[in-house]
Each structure stands twice: as structure tokens, then as C-alpha cells.
Amino acid sequence: MELVSIEEIRDAASRIKGAAVRTPLLKQSWASLWLKPESLQEIGAFKVRGAYNAIAALPEDQRARGVVAFSSGNHAQAVAYAAKRFGVPAVIIVPDVAPRAKVEATQALGAEVIEVPIGDQQSAALAVAEERKLAFIPPYDHRDVIAGQGTVGLEIAEDLPDADVVLVPVSGGGLASGVGTAIKALRPEAKVFGVEPELAADAAESLRAGKRIEWPVELRARTIADGLRAEPSDLTFAHLQSVLDGIITVTEDEIRAAVRTLAHRSRLITEPSGATATAAFLFHRDEFPEGKTVSVVSGGNLDPATLAEILVPSRLTR
């Protein structure tokens, strides 16, 4: 299988310029830690990089007809946002259990939202793509999406060329594949570790086994890190096998504590998925080498009630 190259990531960087925020790398005063705050993207997550790159790379006539995607999370808003910037139609398939706030945020970006019974999203998206001749933009199982997410790694290598360790969350694996590819090309001395919740540690088990091990969706759905419930595809798994030096798993309590630390010490609001790599930094220091460590803060979209429960846990017990 041909893996994504650093040249494809460089091409992605040229395409997304101006559409995605060139996020700063934030040195922390309290540790040898630098944060890459993708929560600052206009849609609140790194997903805009891959979605925009994939849409930008389409042939112009195909792009003009529009795009379709399925997601109830950050990829929905990323595709809607990117399509809006190109002035082309976007259809987003969401499960009928999706929170109203997320549906409305996607509609506010101009996308047509179609609700389908949970479990039918992918087949519905492919059917809409066929019927309306729209380009299907998958959340991670696509070279252009991986290359787009890889621009996070490109920027890390530019801003901290002597980084020793990069920690990156793993779900479908698009972000970790892209970041790992960029770091290994530009700073081969650095170690790259994926981070997963214990409750959705399918990639960790798969890497140990040397082949993809599927976890039932009911198991993966247990974690509070709702952005980390997907599982790698053949394409992303091949990247993870090639570029990761290991996977660290973190507990739910560690994830919550990392959300608090990022708020109180780093002044960033992060969603649980976005705080997962920082949880590994805070609680698993014996599992990666010492040195200049980068944590990718992948996103910051969570509802105020969840944020309040994490930041002020005593509120519920008083």
C-alpha cells in the first residue's frame, strides 16, 4: 500500500493556506510542553484541514456539483465550512439522534442536513453521492484527508525543529497518520505516540496484534471522548504501523483532569478528545522519552453543560 508522502502534505499546506488557521505552537511555562491548539480553528477542530484539502483537490467540475459527507461531529462542520468557502453545495448525513446544536451549527454553515436512522449514515451518504453526482468526502479513509491533517505535523516541525516527542490522539487515525508522516519525514529523531482512551483502545490492541482488531461500537461508545470512537481503516492502519512509536492509553478520569489543566494552566477550552494527548503527557510520563514534547490539542467543541461538569465536578455532589 502506498503511503501518503511529505510532498502530498506540502501540497495540502499550500491549498489550505487562508482557509485553516496557521495555529501557533504554545510553549507552556509549567513543563517542557508545547501545545498545538487546533481548538482555535474557526470550526473548533483540526478536521477543517483534511476536509478543505480533499475538496480543494477535486477536479473543478466535480467540485462544482457539490460534496456529501456523513458525521455527527467535527467532520460535518469541516465539510460544510470548506464547501461554503468554495461556494459549492454540501449535504451532510447525520444520525437522527444527533444533538440539535450540532445539526443547527452545520445548517448555519449553509449545508443541507439529512437525518437518517443511526447506523444508516454511510449507506445514505453513498446513495446521495450516486444519485446527485456529489463527491463523497470521508472523515479519514482518504489520502487527501490524511495529507490535510498532516499539515499539523508540518507546522510542528517548522515551529519546533528540535522536538523530541509528539503526542497525538487516535480515532479513525487520519490525524495521527498525517502528523506521524510529517514528523518522521522532517524530524526523524522525534518519537511519535498515538493516544487513545482505555475504553476505545482498539488501535492499541490492533498495533500489538499486527492487524486490525475491531471493537464493537457499544464498547467504543463508552468513552467521554466522543471524537475518538471511530476505528482505523486499512489505509490509516498501514500509516499507524509505519509512523507510530507506540500508543499510550489513558483513563476517563485522566482525560477529565487534562481538560481542567488545559483550562486552568493553558487557558484553552478543549473537548475530552482534544485533551487526550495532554492526559498522556500529564499521567504517563514513564511511557515516552524525556525532552521537548508536543501535545496536539485536536479540538474544543463541547456543550456548556459538559464543560461545567468537568470544570466544576463538585457542582454535582454539593
Place this chain on the structure above:
Amino acid sequence: MELVSIEEIRDAASRIKGAAVRTPLLKQSWASLWLKPESLQEIGAFKVRGAYNAIAALPEDQRARGVVAFSSGNHAQAVAYAAKRFGVPAVIIVPDVAPRAKVEATQALGAEVIEVPIGDQQSAALAVAEERKLAFIPPYDHRDVIAGQGTVGLEIAEDLPDADVVLVPVSGGGLASGVGTAIKALRPEAKVFGVEPELAADAAESLRAGKRIEWPVELRARTIADGLRAEPSDLTFAHLQSVLDGIITVTEDEIRAAVRTLAHRSRLITEPSGATATAAFLFHRDEFPEGKTVSVVSGGNLDPATLAEILVPSRLTR
């Protein structure tokens, strides 16, 4: 009185490169609003720009002897941080009522902290400067400090050259003086408005009167925006008269609501002072022209308990 020039601000930009974060300008999806998040500086506030520029501009032999400042807030950490980067001694005079957390944060940056009775800080700082031959770095009443804060405006003009309105908090006036000077030089069509809490609206009253009107410190101390309790000097007031198109005053409730909006919609933790300009955007839209509006988010240092009380106000009443 000779005002700070755009050339002095450009010189400051060269000096602070690498020491201060080149913060991104964050377009908000929910309004014609761009945020300049100075809360992302390593010390959590814009103050690092002015302090570093002032220390960098000292003659080398004078800088080598060290610096002294007085502050119980963000200027203390800014001077300590800048001195540490230059490897020179820093003495910070704080009132003996300063919160332990702030004293410890300043000490952690390598500064010597001297506690004095409240009210004696300035005289103590000047005495230490004289006795130990240290350079005194004032919080705002200094051309190099104003020029350093002005780099915020320079970056805004670079990133959004067609900005229509810039909203910036006013306390001692160093930030507003610098930002206003840069904006008026580079984008004269843009309107620049200072923002003050109603409870510390001395600069608004002074501008209306055409001369500095002092408010007793007990009055200014009432606002939750503890970074906005200082008052302009002759030097900064002359700048404010020259570069501001007006001052907007905001209530305490509006400031608290802006802290919440910045957390929930913009994913930024801000201190009340840092949210004040955004409060003007949210609640006083009839007081400035329509168009592309920039709000300077000046800082994000607040203790977790205050943050919890603002984000989860119901906690106290349950």
C-alpha cells in the same frame, strides 16, 4: 508631547520576535468578529510585549545589572519572564495582600519578590532601582512599553488589512495607546474604541472632559476586571486623545457574560479584563459602526474558583 511613532512599533516587533507569541487573528463563525487572543502568550497576557521591548531597548550594560518593577498582576510576570530570557536579575515589588498564587508564579520565573505594605509599591520600586542601580520598567508610562503593546495593532493590521473597527480595553492605557497608534498609521479608515468597565470609567470621563480626571482607587477597585483598575498617565492620555474614536463602558454583568461567550463559542479562557472589549461587541453594537470588528482579548489569568463562579453561576445559588 511627542507621541510614539509607527517606526518605534516596528522596531518593537523586531525585538520581541520569538519572545512573544505571534498570536493568530481568529475569525468567529457566529459574528463579523475577529479575536486577537493575547491570553495565549506564555505568561497569559499581552504585557510580555511591552516589558520585553523595554528591557531589550536598554543599553546592554544597564540591562545586565537587572530590572525592577512593581505589580501584583500580569506586568509582574511579564517583567520576570523577559528578564529571565535575557538572563538578567529581576526584582518585583508586590503589595503584601497579593494572592500567593501570583507571588509564586513570579518567583517561579526566577524573580526576587519583595512584599511591601499596599500603597508603597511605587516608592519601594524606585528606592530599589536607586539603591541597586536597576532599570525601572513601568507598567505603561514609558514609550518602549507603549511601542511593545503596539505590536498587537501592527499584527491586526497585517492579518486583517480591511478591518473597520478595533475594540481594545483601557486601564493605564498602554495597550490602547499602542494599538490605536498602529491602527491609525496602517489603516486610518478603521475606528478604534477603548473599552472600560462602568465601575472604572475614569478614562471615559477624562476624554469627555478633555483632561485627566482621577478616580479614587476605592472606586476603581470595585470592578471584577482587576487588570483595568489603573488610570492613564500624561503620556498615555495624550495618546488616547489622539488615537481613540471613543470609549465604550460596559457593566459587570456584561463582562461576565463575555467571559462565558468566549469560553463557549470561542474556546478561550479569559480573565474579566480580557473579555471587556468583547463585552462591548456583544452588548453595545449601537455605539460603533458596522463592519469587520476586531476585539483584543488582552489576557486569561484568573484563578479556577473565579472562573467556576463565572462559568457556572448557578453553582452558588443551588
